[in-house]
Amino acid sequence: MKLRLSKRLHIAYLAFLVPIILAFISWYFFPIFAHWLVAQTFSYTTMGEEADWLWQLAIRFFYSWYTFLAIGIAGIWAVAAKFARIQQSKKIKRLWYPMVSFLVPAYNEEKNVSHCIHSLFKCAERYPSICEIIVVDDGSHDFTYEIAWAAIELNRRKNPKTRGKVVRHSANLGKIEAIKTGVDSALGNLIAIVDADSYWMPETLLKLVDYMLLNGKKAVTGYVHPADGDYEVNPYMVLQQLEYSQGLGITRCAQSLGNNVLVVSGAIGVYNANVLREILFEKNLRSVTEDLEITLEMHKRKANVGYVSVATSSTIVPVSFNALWNQRLRWFTGWLHNTSSIHKDLLLKKSWLTLLIWYCYIFEYFGAFIDLAAMLAVPFLFWFAPDPILFVLNLLIFLPYSLLIGAINQTIALKYAYHRHNYRVLLFYTPFYPILRLINILTRLTSTFKYLLGDRGNWHTRIDDKSKHF
Numbered sequence: 001m002k003l004r005l006s007k008r009l010h011i012a013y014l015a016f017l018v019p020i021i022l023a024f025i026s027w028y029f030f031p032i033f034a035h036w037l038v039a040q041t042f043s044y045t046t047m048g049e050e051a052d053w054l055w056q057l058a059i060r061f062f063y064s065w066y067t068f069l070a071i072g073i074a075g076i077w078a079v080a081a082k083f084a085r086i087q088q089s090k091k092i093k094r095l096w097y098p099m100v101s102f103l104v105p106a107y108n109e110e111k112n113v114s115h116c117i118h119s120l121f122k123c124a125e126r127y128p129s130i131c132e133i134i135v136v137d138d139g140s141h142d143f144t145y146e147i148a149w150a151a152i153e154l155n156r157r158k159n160p161k162t163r164g165k166v167v168r169h170s171a172n173l174g175k176i177e178a179i180k181t182g183v184d185s186a187l188g189n190l191i192a193i194v195d196a197d198s199y200w201m202p203e204t205l206l207k208l209v210d211y212m213l214l215n216g217k218k219a220v221t222g223y224v225h226p227a228d229g230d231y232e233v234n235p236y237m238v239l240q241q242l243e244y245s246q247g248l249g250i251t252r253c254a255q256s257l258g259n260n261v262l263v264v265s266g267a268i269g270v271y272n273a274n275v276l277r278e279i280l281f282e283k284n285l286r287s288v289t290e291d292l293e294i295t296l297e298m299h300k301r302k303a304n305v306g307y308v309s310v311a312t313s314s315t316i317v318p319v320s321f322n323a324l325w326n327q328r329l330r331w332f333t334g335w336l337h338n339t340s341s342i343h344k345d346l347l348l349k350k351s352w353l354t355l356l357i358w359y360c361y362i363f364e365y366f367g368a369f370i371d372l373a374a375m376l377a378v379p380f381l382f383w384f385a386p387d388p389i390l391f392v393l394n395l396l397i398f399l400p401y402s403l404l405i406g407a408i409n410q411t412i413a414l415k416y417a418y419h420r421h422n423y424r425v426l427l428f429y430t431p432f433y434p435i436l437r438l439i440n441i442l443t444r445l446t447s448t449f450k451y452l453l454g455d456r457g458n459w460h461t462r463i464d465d466k467s468k469h470f
Helices: 002-041 053-088 113-126 144-158 175-185 204-214 235-258 273-282 290-300 321-342 344-348 352-383 388-418 424-452
Strands: 100-106 131-138 163-169 190-193 198-200 219-227 269-272 305-316
Touching: 002 053, 002 388, 053 235, 053 305, 053 352, 053 388, 100 113, 100 144, 100 175, 113 131, 113 144, 113 198, 113 204, 131 144, 131 175, 144 163, 163 175, 175 190, 175 273, 175 290, 190 204, 190 273, 204 219, 204 269, 204 305, 219 235, 235 305, 235 321, 235 388, 235 424, 269 273, 273 290, 290 305, 290 321, 290 344, 321 344, 321 352, 321 424, 344 352, 352 388, 352 424, 388 424
Parallel strands: 100 131, 100 190, 131 163, 219 305
Antiparallel strands: 190 269, 198 305, 219 269
């Protein structure tokens, strides 16, 4: 029986070779196809001049990089996410559920905190054990404290078994201190940390706890759906929905296959209370991406971290350029601070987590420089091309082909992220996704230079800068 299972696993893992094979086929045959299409469609014949070796090297590098990245690497992530989803589909009925303490750190969240509290009471109604909700008002200047109290009292009338309270800081001490204050007051064996501008689906807590306990995890997170608190028509928000479906629906889901989830998001996370307390009160957490810092510390303590694709939280995301820019600067600066300083020892370990961190450096941070170089190189490649017209014609063929590959990848991502929900309309926004990609490229470059100059990030650049780490 074990031999059969081993053979099945080996056959299943051969699926990881399929994207690489497809990438190689595309890499080898697409130039031939493009040459034939130019001749057939435009009846154009090349001038026959020999290209400079440096020009040829640049063309082949950019073409190979994007082909294997968009088909090979993206395909491997999709296959890994598929296997992870199969593992998560196993259902076992539990007979005992521990008490859960919801912890909601809030700063100037009078517009969102009531919705957040209401959603957590709905989760508590579906959960077959005791829950409590603790809101920590971190020195807000608005009516967060009063609205949070009113929301708790109103919801307790419908669900009296769930207790709740609001703790208030007299001054703004920061999110880490707000979390510590809440953890000090928490009675549950499990602690769920929820951003005040986020709200959970009614079944989310039950799904997270089931997966966490049945798989021996010390922390678990789920899918985060970007929202704007209104009709979800803001263009920045729509682009972030595309981004999150890829980054969470595929990449983070795939990370859970090997217990290498990098971030337990501030918008949705459940922790073992004892492990979380040890980290909070033994370590001096100092980065602006506390969720990443806590998660990496858990990995160093051999505490397993999981991801549940069917557990969902909605969160309010930046809907203006300035807010989005400041959020991404903080995210990327926090990443550099954590991986190159606070947890730099992880870069030299022999583990899949180390390989994943290096993957992020190579394909995301170094890749940002390649993306920028590719955009800047286009006019020079045209100018020095042995046949500029042929170069433009091939570019006109390559662009729709790359858009088709992007649409296929996005279709898979939306399917993985939203399951039965109908978000196929987002596919029509795929051609505009490079706008968000360009913003990420520029903010990565900016954060890198600022980090090298000693900038370690700032929480309060703008009041509307959100606290989630994607």
